[in-house]
Amino acid sequence: CNVFKFLIALLISKPSSECDNFTDLDFRECFIGTNLYVKLLLYTRANLDCGQELSHNNFLAQPLFNLTLPTTMVIHGYRPTGAPPIWVDHIVRLLAAQEDMNILVVDWNRGAANLNYFTAVTNTRSVAANISAFIQKMQDNGASLSSVHLIGVSLGAHVAGFVGATLKGKIGRITALDPAGPLFTGTPPGERLDPTDAQFVDVLHTDMDALGYKGSLGHIDFYANGGADQPGCPKTIFSGKSYFVCDHQRSVFLFLCALNKTCKFTAYPCSSYNDFLDGRCLQCESLRPVPCPVLGYEVSEWRDAVVRLGQTKTYFSTSAEPPFCKxxxxxxxxxxxxxxxxxxxxxxxxxxxxxxxxxxxxxxxxxxxxxxxxxxxxxxxxxxxxxxxxxxxxxxxxxxxxxxxxxxxxxxxxxxxxxxxxxxxxxxxxxxxxxxxxxxxxxxxxxxx
Incomplete structure (x- = not known):
């Protein structure tokens, strides 16, 4: 059976020279600005090494796209240099290892790559409208909205929120990795991600005192090391670019480690990180008899309890180096x-x-x-x-x-x-x-x- 599936995959997948890749732009294009274009790159267990651009209007013609399977869409954020995110290939492979699914990498680098952050923020609404229309067509052809999972990074988290709001909160799940803070902090729920945007919204915070959002946005919010300064990240501006992006990017790397199961990041509901460090919140009393929440893909054991409680803040600590276990x-x-x-x-x-x-x-x-x-x-x-x-x-x-x-x-x-x-x-x-x-x-x- 496995050999048969492999042969079918060889027949329907493109040669490597015909693979569709994530858009790679140079600094000049970022400087002059780019016109928005949203590209959907499909990956499945049959084509992990060869992305296939999916037509917005004729996706049924792509035999690898199976509407009866769950669909996970990965949405990146602001790309000031225009380079592809270094983590895309990793997250695709790790998601495919969780279960058989359609993985769609939403490539909106043309629109996110701009020295003007305000322009990228403005484009998030159009990106969300594009994705929403695509998901609506999926539903029209038999897909279930509850089987759709959006994973948004930084600005991509708010894009996911706008998509969820457009679809009346019927999306199954939104996972937000350090949602962007600038131009979103302090805004009303309709102008950012919020818990009503999906049946379940889980959020990971790693840089809420700079590039990330300061405050709760989901049914459950995970605060790694308190949600701000991450161990191992530079503490002075003399470290260059890493000083500005390390804390913010850590959310993605923690999520990758959680998907890879190299670490079990158990989090504890608590009123503050200091109370957590004081040992006051180590038994998850509010969730009993279900177990403590764990960052990652599997949420079935504790999801309903968290949704019942309303917005829940949870805390955990990590080490400074991969795989970040404590x-x-x-x-x-x-x-x-x-x-x-x-x-x-x-x-x-x-x-x-x-x-x-x-x-x-x-x-x-x-x-x-x-x-x-x-x-x-x-x-x-x-x-x-x-x-x-x-x-x-x-x-x-x-x-x-x-x-x-x-x-x-x-x-x-x-x-x-x-x-x-x-x-x-x-x-x-x-x-x-x-x-x-x-x-x-x-x-x-x-x-x-």
Missing amino acids: TNYRVDMVTWNQFTRWGIVVIKLHSGKKVIEARMDHKVFRFEQYTATRMLAQFDEDLHPVQKISIRFITGNMIGPKYKFRLLRLRLTPLENSDRPLLCRYDIILEENIEMSFRPMPCEESHLN
């Missing part, structure tokens, strides 16, 4: 010390010669007598089994006598790997600014609450 532990400790102490905490996990470290330093913690403290420890790697734990309380005391902390209980709960054992230790004495190591022990039932 391994999270909830840390619960009870301290006994006669006087209040302030400081940050560093925890290390050991397995053989391998050591990973988490610094809880986003704020200074207060430790009081018989007081329970909860924190979130985030490690850049996963380590199992954990053979030893090291902990250090870092205070501002550098010249005075060394104070001691009596730790009545320490418990580390793995969040993403619930099948792994909890790590506990009881009644140990620590000295400030001095690292102490010990082996974890099984957690006593009386201490689990």
Whole structure:
């Protein structure tokens, strides 16, 4: 059967010399401006290496386009240099790996490639009208609107929103990757993406303090690292172009990693990123009995719960380098010390010669007598089994006598790997600014609450 499908694909697909490619423009064309032209490039499992431009009016003549399959449309954003997005081939292949579908790359580079951002913004309405008319023709020929998924990047997110609004919110899903902020922030819902534009709208924010949109736009909004500055991105203008685009582009790369399943980005509903880092939102109580949301393609387990709740903000953290994974532990400790102490905490996990470290330093913690403290420890790697734990309380005391902390209980709960054992230790004495190591022990039932 697979051999038969392969032979059919060879017969109906074009030679590589006849493949239709994403429009590649040069700086001169961007400088003088381009006239809008919307090109739909079709990819399926039978032609992943050879895009086929789909006729807006005669798409039924293309045998690779199957209206009975789901259709995912990928819509790029502003292209100031005119070069094709570097991620197009990657997202096509990863989408095809999810399920058998039509993948349409919406190439509106002629219209998005312009040094004048205002012109590109103006063109989004025309692009949306073009796509809407095409989808309407799909429906007229038997396609279901609920099987259409729009993935919009930056300006493309708002294009997707305009399409959804035109089709009365009957589109199945819109995924928005760091929706554009300039000229959209503060505008009413009819002038940007909003939750009524599709049956389900999920949004990922990575640059909301610059090129991205500041605020919630979907049924669920994922805020990576708080939604603004991303780890590993340049912090000064001397880094050149990367300083301006790194945070904004990170949304695409995180989504690609999620599609590739190299990382499971579990997100937690919370009122703020600081509350999330404080460990106050690590059980997804509002969604029970469904699991916590996970960034990516599969949303069936928690989608209905999120839609029922209304607009939901969720937070997660990443590392600085691909595949951007973090391994999270909830840390619960009870301290006994006669006087209040302030400081940050560093925890290390050991397995053989391998050591990973988490610094809880986003704020200074207060430790009081018989007081329970909860924190979130985030490690850049996963380590199992954990053979030893090291902990250090870092205070501002550098010249005075060394104070001691009596730790009545320490418990580390793995969040993403619930099948792994909890790590506990009881009644140990620590000295400030001095690292102490010990082996974890099984957690006593009386201490689990």
